[in-house]
Amino acid sequence: MKGIVIKNISIGDELLIGQVINTNAAWLGEHLSDAGFQLDSALTIGDSEKAILEAFNACMDADLVLVTGGLGPTADDITKPTVCKFFETELEFCQEAYDNIVSLFNRRGFQMSERNRSQAMLPKSCCYIPNTYGTAPCMWLEKKGVVFVFMPGVPFEMKGIFNDELLPRIKERFHSVPYEKRVIMTTGIGESFLADRIKDWEEALPDFLSLAYLPQYGMVRLRLSGRHEDAELLRKTLDVEVEKLTQLISEFIFSMQDQPIERTVFDLLINKGMTFASAESCTGGNIAHVFTLISGSSEVYKGTAVTYATPMKTKVLGVPAETIERCGVVSQEVVEAMAKGVRELMDADFGVATTGVAGPSGGTDENPVGTVWIGVATPNGVVSKRFNFGKDRENVINRATIAAYEMLRQQILITSAP
């Protein structure tokens, strides 16, 4: 089932020399999919007239081209003159765009500069689409039936305009094919073994459904998705296949929703009316950070004590100095004392603790870089486990965070609400 052909072009030298990671393409892909469209390709090019014109010409087989970036007020932006060349038109002053810029500056209490005024100069033949999020204009132009839309590259502005203004216009103009996806979150099994286990089921899937394996930090996300003109049939088939899949791998599934594991923990705690707190050494606040990105997390989260300096483990969490001396900072005894300590300190139902060697230095024969002890204190006691997450510091921090949430999730499941 194929819909219209949509291409994305991101313009900006900064994207090609790696100073900025292009997150717009992925965001557009996701939101187009959800609306029943499909992004066919995403191209990143530099701020060069030649590259821009080549890219535009290569898109003349598409129905819709979404261009982001290159519309800022500073001199490294050459998109607008190139747009005029491609569409054989010239820039003219647009009062509506100007008024929008003025009102934005007034709202923020800033003074306008001459450069911002020049942002109201737009290609004559374009349809101006208001950007209430910033000073860069959004423009809609057509050439031989191909629609080109130009959006600012700042993600915050691009997302706002796309949702508010563009998607409704795109839906009005183009036919979308119903799309639906299901995501199954698994942990504790590698990609290859998962694939072997569900091989027969996967091979028997109907043509309009496809499965993707998305491994990430000790988890594998499975995405089953499809496109079909008959939305009802699509939904029912997905239901049936997901049910079959679930039975094949039930012990590895931690969520049937496309959400990080901390969100699953959040939902469980909300349901049980219970709370948790964390005591972090090697994860350095990441357990707290990912959880507090969740709006409403304060309902179930008491806080964290990052006791990076060893004496703080004693002073803040009450881990006996004698235990640290005897067993070492990275040990089962210390992680269990930290978990119990923070549970008491913060008056929470569960306490989660980490202590380990994130690296790249600090490893010993006994505890090489990547060694992490994780402990979970519950109303009924404390459990702990030793891991090794490899040599990359960021990787160790991320994997330890996910493993801690998985251990916490297991304990919440078997603990009765008070």
Next chain:
Amino acid sequence: MKGIVIKNISIGDELLIGQVINTNAAWLGEHLSDAGFQLDSALTIGDSEKAILEAFNACMDADLVLVTGGLGPTADDITKPTVCKFFETELEFCQEAYDNIVSLFNRRGFQMSERNRSQAMLPKSCCYIPNTYGTAPCMWLEKKGVVFVFMPGVPFEMKGIFNDELLPRIKERFHSVPYEKRVIMTTGIGESFLADRIKDWEEALPDFLSLAYLPQYGMVRLRLSGRHEDAELLRKTLDVEVEKLTQLISEFIFSMQDQPIERTVFDLLINKGMTFASAESCTGGNIAHVFTLISGSSEVYKGTAVTYATPMKTKVLGVPAETIERCGVVSQEVVEAMAKGVRELMDADFGVATTGVAGPSGGTDENPVGTVWIGVATPNGVVSKRFNFGKDRENVINRATIAAYEMLRQQILITSAP
């Protein structure tokens, strides 16, 4: 100054529907630049034979094509058969690739599956490049003088292979044009005003240098870069121009190195032999998280207390309950007491604290969503400031984190080492 033409192709449906953000393209761009090469474009396409063949054909005007992704063990990967079609060859068993996979599984203590064995089937005409980071092969093929290199899409593996194996081979094969860049980190001035202020200087820059403005969360990174066969001339010209630029905007510069502000704070603290600790409410551990990503941060960082639940501010940090009652949790009095409290608790030279409304709910008339108080306690007293960082939760957390580090940096600069 133009070198060889390099294009990047990333293959994967997951990149186009937004389940995974493509970070490989930016990473490759950065590392190619540093090595004197230049990435001309980066294209993302789905797992479809048609799209892959079209993309390969469109690259026949390049010198080097770096392809990432589509080499995993599961069925959604169709890259290898398509590679055979494009290069008019077929798959054959590669003993070296097989031995590599076996040794990897032995090292990790896992059992090998039949799927992993199939990863040792490679196009006949390819040059196999060992991947010691994973089971997917790396392959080097040529067609009509265009070099195609295929790498796994997992960032960790791709980076390792590129650094260890590919870059040396690329350098041996192709001529690079010396490239150099300087980054100047500014805060406290918007992009347009910065541009107005340095307009004359920018216009007088030599042709082989260019300036880019890279705004992000209340900072603007300025990147001055160029390419020239004469590396010495390039370096000297950059030195001269950076010196001129620095004098024009000195009061807004927080670093002359391309590093986040927490890294500047880290360097300052190391130099002064001083330490800090944080007490976080609305930033939820992010101040700790970004700092502890720095290897060696434990030398100057004592820890954080994330006191998400209000009573913890009293219990852990010693903020008088009466102050919270009288002034409210989001207030100057509370943030200053938190900063002083954590400085004492953690026995640090500086204490940084945040309290605010990250949103999207919880705002009041007095303290709308986005309101954040930041406080810094020093050996000489405490300073604090009120901000509003807008309505987006993640944005509020990130901007508050950067503002906290900027306030801390200012205080470190004016505080004498003990």
